[in-house]
Amino acid sequence: MPTRLETPVATLPEPIHAWRTWTLVGSRDGSRVRLAPIAGDGRPWPPRRPAEASCTRHRSHVRPELDCTCGLHAVESPDELRRTRDPAVLGTVALWGRIVEHEHGFRAALAYPQRLRLLCYLCFTSWGSNGPGDCDVVVRHRGGRMVPLCGPHLELSRRYGYHLPRILSARTIESELLATYAVDLLRELVGANGRTAESISA
Numbered sequence: 001m002p003t004r005l006e007t008p009v010a011t012l013p014e015p016i017h018a019w020r021t022w023t024l025v026g027s028r029d030g031s032r033v034r035l036a037p038i039a040g041d042g043r044p045w046p047p048r049r050p051a052e053a054s055c056t057r058h059r060s061h062v063r064p065e066l067d068c069t070c071g072l073h074a075v076e077s078p079d080e081l082r083r084t085r086d087p088a089v090l091g092t093v094a095l096w097g098r099i100v101e102h103e104h105g106f107r108a109a110l111a112y113p114q115r116l117r118l119l120c121y122l123c124f125t126s127w128g129s130n131g132p133g134d135c136d137v138v139v140r141h142r143g144g145r146m147v148p149l150c151g152p153h154l155e156l157s158r159r160y161g162y163h164l165p166r167i168l169s170a171r172t173i174e175s176e177l178l179a180t181y182a183v184d185l186l187r188e189l190v191g192a193n194g195r196t197a198e199s200i201s202a
Contacts (some may be wrong), residue, residue: 005101009066015094017114018074018105021087024118024146024177030138030168033176035113038084047180050110064100064107071100071107074197079128080104087124087149089177091116091186115186118148118174135170146173 025044026033034044053063055070064071074093075081081090097109118135119147136147141163148170150155157164178185 001163005099008102009100011098012096015096016099016106017092017094018076019081020074020091020093021084021119022083022091023086024138024165024173025144026140026146026173026176027144028063028140028166030038030173030176031139033173033180035089035116035177035181038087045113045181048182049113053107053109062098063109064098066100069107071109072111073105073107074111075105082125082128084121085198086147087119087121088146089116090119090124109124113181113183115184116174116177116181118170118177120150120153122150122153129198135174138168138170138173139164140166140168144196148173 005013021038022035022045023038024033034047036042036044041054041056043054051072053071054067055061055063055065056158057070058065058068061068072093072095074095081087084161088099092114093111094114095106095108095111099109100107118138120135136151137149137154138156139149141147142165146168154164154167174185
């Protein structure tokens with residue numbers, strides 16, 4: 001995964017690779033699936049072209065700026081993302097252009113996903129990259145937000161009256177996502193301890 005930069009801010013012609021999470025949005029029938037940022041301006045990442053950093057606080061400065069929080073964020077280990085608010089997709093991402101390095105990772109001017117997998121956020125929050133986390137369904141909410149769930153957490157949601165307006169096949173949504181962004185399935189995770197944890201089978 002990523003190597004440390006020689007300076008806190010650098011402009012890189014070749015990408016470095018790191019980890020990040022996204023939320024997921026899509027049409028009622030499971031088509032037009034898009035990655036969306038957990039925080040920030042909420043604009044979906046464009047398929048088949050780089051996402052470009054923006055800044056909602058200072059529109060005129062270069063992005064990312066060392067003394068700001070703008071940029072496309074990514075971290076060095078997937079377990080550092082466990083506190084992310086309701087992630088739906090976990091993946092590796094290529095970062096390039098102007099890059100700011102910080103304690104846990106990077107903020108970049110340009111980025112594109114490399115490998116992706118749907119994520120049961122309840123499993124990921126509880127167990128991190130060593131948890132089971134294989135998704136069986138995707139719950140689509142009003143407005144297009146999609147929430148992947150594993151079988152046990154789907155049953156737990158039903159038991160406690162969690163609203164499940166529309167249930168779609170996780171395999172179908174994941175295939176649509178990979179095809180939309182023309183990327184590969186993330187098959188294994190490397191935790192903070194450096195060990196590889198097998199995840200999704202083919």
